[in-house]
Amino acid sequence: MPKTIPAYSTPALIREGFGLLWHPSIRWLVLIPVLINIAMFAAATWLAGAWVSEWLEWLVGEVPEWLQWLVWIIWLLFVLLALVIYAFTFTLLANLVGSPFYGIIAERVVAMERGSENHAPTTLASMLHIAWRSFRRELQIIGYVLPRTLGVALITLIISFIPVINILAPIIAGSWAAWSLALQYFDYPADIDEVSFKDAKQMAGSQRVLSLSFGLAALAAAAIPVANLLLLPATVIGGTLLWCRGFNQEIVVRHGAGQLHIQ
Numbered sequence: 425m426p427k428t429i430p431a432y433s434t435p436a437l438i439r440e441g442f443g444l445l446w447h448p449s450i451r452w453l454v455l456i457p458v459l460i461n462i463a464m465f466a467a468a469t470w471l472a473g474a475w476v477s478e479w480l481e482w483l484v485g486e487v488p489e490w491l492q493w494l495v496w497i498i499w500l501l502f503v504l505l506a507l508v509i510y511a512f513t514f515t516l517l518a519n520l521v522g523s524p525f526y527g528i529i530a531e532r533v534v535a536m537e538r539g540s541e542n543h544a545p546t547t548l549a550s551m552l553h554i555a556w557r558s559f560r561r562e563l564q565i566i567g568y569v570l571p572r573t574l575g576v577a578l579i580t581l582i583i584s585f586i587p588v589i590n591i592l593a594p595i596i597a598g599s600w601a602a603w604s605l606a607l608q609y610f611d612y613p614a615d616i617d618e619v620s621f622k623d624a625k626q627m628a629g630s631q632r633v634l635s636l637s638f639g640l641a642a643l644a645a646a647a648i649p650v651a652n653l654l655l656l657p658a659t660v661i662g663g664t665l666l667w668c669r670g671f672n673q674e675i676v677v678r679h680g681a682g683q684l685h686i687q
Contacts, residue, residue, distance in 0.1 A: 429670045431637035434662075437643055441661030443580065447655065451533050454657045457522035461653050464521070465591075468514045475506070482672050504594040505580065509645035512601040516569070518656055519608060520562050526660045527558025532611035533664040554616075568621070569604045576600045602639030609642060609663025610635070610671075627671050638666055 429437075445454050506644055549621065580593040606628055607621075614624035628635040642663070645655040 428523060429634060429666065431633050434634070434666065435641040435644075436660050437638070437665050438655065438663035439662075440665060441643055442654065444661050445533075447660055449536075449537075450529055450661075452530075453525045453529050456652070457518070457525050457657060458653050460521050461518045461656065464518055465514065465650075465653060468510065468517075477512070482488030492510065501590060501594060502584070505584065505597055507647050508594055508597045508601050508643065509577075511643050512573075512597075512604070512651075515642070515646040515656065516566065520559075521568065522656070523558045523562035525614075526612055526657065527554045527561075527615065529660055530558075530664045530676035531616050531659060533637075533661050534613050534616050534668060537665060537668040539635035551569070555564050558613060559614060561621065564621050565608055566610055568625075569607075573600070573604070596645065598640070599636070599640055602636050604639070605642040605646075606635040606663075609638070610657055612660055612665050613664040613667040631670065634666075634670060637668040638663065 447450060528551055544550055576597060582599045583593045583596070584590050607625055610624055610628055611621060614621070614627075619627070643657045646652050648655065
């Protein structure tokens with residue numbers, strides 16, 4: 425019988441992933457993406473801070489004095505929306521850069537989770553094959569996510585200027601970001617199991633609450649300054665654990681038990 429994972433427990437999978445970062449077969453794969461992410465994090469944080477600051481100054485100057493109290497409500501909603509955009513954008517870029525390493529990490533975690541760690545490929549050629557395949561899959565995900573993200577961004581931008589309704593802007597943006605990140609982190613182990621992105625998306629949709637809860641946990645992890653540098657690879661591991669534990673039965677049904685092995 426497959427394990428049943430309650431939606432509220434998905435953050436615990438990221439914590440479990442954080443603990444596995446120091447596993448001997450994984451820790452060396454974390455270092456290079458972390459160093460790259462440090463540079464990206466510094467640039468993204470500086471740009472986001474400057475953008476929010478300039479926007480707030482413009483807003484304060486445009487709103488009449490008797491409505492200044494409303495500025496802070498709008499500012500709070502805007503900051504929440506900015507955090508969602510920041511976390512989502514940072515994660516998307518960081519995962520593109522780190523995808524070759526994250527694919528190998530997912531392969532190692534799948535092997536450990538299914539008790540076949542000794543059969544995980546260790547040759548340079550096999551690791552390069554997984555890395556290149558993960559990078560191509562990452563481009564496929566971006567092709568799916570990017571145009572839809574632009575559409576969601578346009579909707580939230582319009583809503584942001586409509587009183588009362590503007591409270592929905594961060595909710596809409598956060599929900600879409602959570603769904604996108606869930607697909608992002610499920611796709612690494614899905615690739616290992618030779619499950620197409622289309623099928624992985626359908627499987628995530630079949631357990632939408634579980635997928636969205638993990639996506640929200642991933643979004644929250646990405647929004648934590650500095651800590652997100654290590655939480656990103658930890659989330660890769662957490663998503664892989666969720667894939668193995670929560671979707672194992674569907675993988676068997678779709679592809680047969682004989683294909684649940686490491687290439």
